[in-house]
Amino acid sequence: MYGMVNRSVEDMVKSAHGEAMWLEIKRRAGVTEDIFISNAGYPDEITYKLVGAASEVMQIPADKILHAFGEHWVLNTARKGYGPMMAMGGANLPQFLENLPAFHDRVALLYPNLIPPRFAVSDRAERSLRLHYYTERPGLTPFVEGLIHGLGKMFETAVQVTLQENRGTGHDHDVFLVAW
Ligand code: HEM
Structure with missing residues (x-):
């Protein structure tokens, strides 16, 4: 998936729990990228590993994290980063x-x-x-x-x-x- 997806996961974790929590999740996921580039492609596996590690570290079931990520995607990433495109949606x-x-x-x-x-x-x-x-x-x-x-x-x-x-x-x- 494009890096913007992993960036959005990062943004959600950091804004609620801070930088240290994000670094721990990345470490647990075995992800070594310092930053994700929005318009570069990454294996889907990285996104799944980040969600899995977030679930372990925060002790929240993965489906709850995905649900929260869906809301975060619309209300933060899409609305703030792609306002005109969202407005065209309806x-x-x-x-x-x-x-x-x-x-x-x-x-x-x-x-x-x-x-x-x-x-x-x-x-x-x-x-x-x-x-x-x-x-x-x-x-x-x-x-x-x-x-x-x-x-x-x-x-x-x-x-x-x-x-x-x-x-x-x-x-x-x-x-x-x-x-x-
Ligand atoms: C401007 C806003 C949006 C952008 C830029 C965007 C972009 C993307 C990108 C980059 C991916 C990853 C797929 C890939 O990289 O190959 C994706 C996946 C996805 N998007 Fe969007 N998206 C937007 C809005 C939405 C909205 C409003 C919905 C639904 C309500 C949605 C539903 C999904 C779903 C379900 C996936 C997961 C891929 C799958 O099911 O296989 N997206 N989107």
Whole structure:
């Protein structure tokens, strides 16, 4: 994944727990990079190791860390670093979700080696829809839940997210019922 992802993990840890905690997590993860370069590519394994080490060091389950990271990504990294791109995503939560399938097409113009997630929307109702999430990467379901909660906070819209189908239990993708 592009270095910006690892940088964002770093930013989340440091802003809540300080530099020493981050250095301990990197040490535990066996990561030797002094800094991550946003637009350079790194093996996915590094990101997974950082999340695993953060879970051990902070004694917080990895799914909770991924959830928090999803919120942090939207509310800090994306909103502050990519404001205009986020604004183009939609003017409110349902609009943003409906535009999500095309979102990373724009990201890929900036980062051509992106291996993006794929999203689809179905069953649009007045106050809910079903969001389908496809990826080759394992274990990121709680990250996506955190991302959606982050979008809810960004639009100041109370949101409920229910995982209806799960890649972990044999489906080929995750399906979330998102209600607002
Ligand atoms: C301007 C804002 C955004 C940027 C710059 C961005 C960029 C990226 C980058 C660089 C990756 C790593 C993939 C790679 O390097 O190959 C990624 C992954 C991902 N992004 Fe975004 N993203 C943004 C917003 C969003 C939003 C709003 C969502 C959903 C609500 C989202 C969902 C995901 C997911 C789920 C992944 C994990 C990859 C996977 O599932 O395989 N992103 N994004």
